[in-house]
C-alpha cells in the first residue's frame with residue numbers, strides 16, 4: 001500500500017505531462033507555427049510546458065484529443081501562413097481572419113487537410129492567386145477568401161467541390177470572367193459572393209442551369225444578360241454596379257425572392273407586375289434604363305423613390321405620376 005502511494009506520488013512529480021490530453025505530434029506542429037509567426041503575443045498561451053488542448057485559438061476533438069480547430073483571429077500577427085498548418089491532419093475548421101499584417105500567398109500544404117469543412121482566410125494582406133488546389137478539399141462546406149488582395153482568375157476547378165454550400169471570393173482583385181464550369185457545379189450549388197472585384201465579360205449562359213439561391217456579383221465589370229440567374233429558388237440577387245443589359249419585362253420573378261438589387265446597370269424594359277406580389281425586404285432598381293409604371297401594391301409601397309430613381313421613364317408612386325398619353 002505504502003509502495004503504491006510512493007509510486008503514485010513519484011509519478012505525479014516525475015511526469016509533467018500527466019493528464020495532458022494534447023497529441024505530441026500536434027503540439028510540435030503548433031509550436032512550429034508559433035515560431036513561424038515570430039512568437040506573437042496573441043499566442044502567449046502556447047507554452048510547451050502546458051497541455052495544448054488548453055491553448056488559445058485551438059480546439060481539441062472531444063474523444064481523440066487531436067487538434068480539430070485552429071482559429072487565429074484579430075491578433076497582432078506579422079508574417080505568412082506557416083506551411084506547417086498542413087501538418088495538423090485532423091483539422092476540420094481553419095481560420096486566419098482580421099490579420100492585416102498576414103502577407104504572402106496561400107500555401108499549397110493546405111490541400112493536405114482532407115478533413116477541412118470550413119476554411120476562412122479573410123481580412124488579411126494575402127496576395128497571389130486563388131489557388132485551384134483548394135478544390136482538392138472534398139469535405140469543404142464553407143470557403144471564405146474575402147477581403148484580401150488575391151488576383152488572377154477564378155479557378156474553373158471550383159465547380160468540383162462535392163459539398164460546398166458557400167463561396168466567398170468578394171473584395172479581392174480578381175479579373176477574367178466567371179468560369180463556364182460554374183454552370184455545372186458537381187455537388188451543391190453554393191451561395192456565391194463575388195462582389196467588389198474586376199470580373200468582366202458576359203455571364204456563361206449555363207449559369208441558368210444552376211439553382212442559385214444567393215448570388216452577389218455587384219461592383220464588377222460584368223456585361224450582357226443576367227436574366228438566367230432568376231430561377232424558382234432564388235432568394236437574393238445583387239447585381240449592382242455592373243454593365244448588365246437585358247429586358248426586365250421578360251423576367252419571371254420567383255416567389256422566393258426577398259432581396260433584389262439591380263442598381264447602376266443598363267437594364268431596360270418595365271417592372272414586371274409580379275414584383276408587387278413578392279415579400280421583398282430590399283429593392284433597388286435605380287440608375288437603369290427602365291420605363292413604365294411602378295406596379296401598385298402594399299409591399300412595394302415600403303420602398304421610397306431612391307429605390308427607383310434615375311431611370312429612363314419609370315413613373316408612378318413614389319416617383320412622379322405617369323403622364324397620360
Ligand SMILES: *[C@@H]1O[C@H](CO)[C@@H](O)[C@H](O)[C@H]1NC(C)=O
Nearest residue numbers: 075076077078099100101102
Ligand atoms: C502591422 O505592421 C505595421 C508595421 O510593421 C505596424 O505598425 C502595425 O501596428 C501592424 N498592425 C497590426 C494589426 O499588427
Ligand SMILES: *[C@@H]1O[C@H](CO)[C@@H](O)[C@H](O)[C@H]1NC(C)=O
Nearest residue numbers: 263264283284286287306307
Ligand atoms: C439605391 O441605389 C442608389 C445608387 O447606388 C442609391 O443612391 C440609393 O440610396 C439606393 N436606395 C436604396 C433604398 O437602397
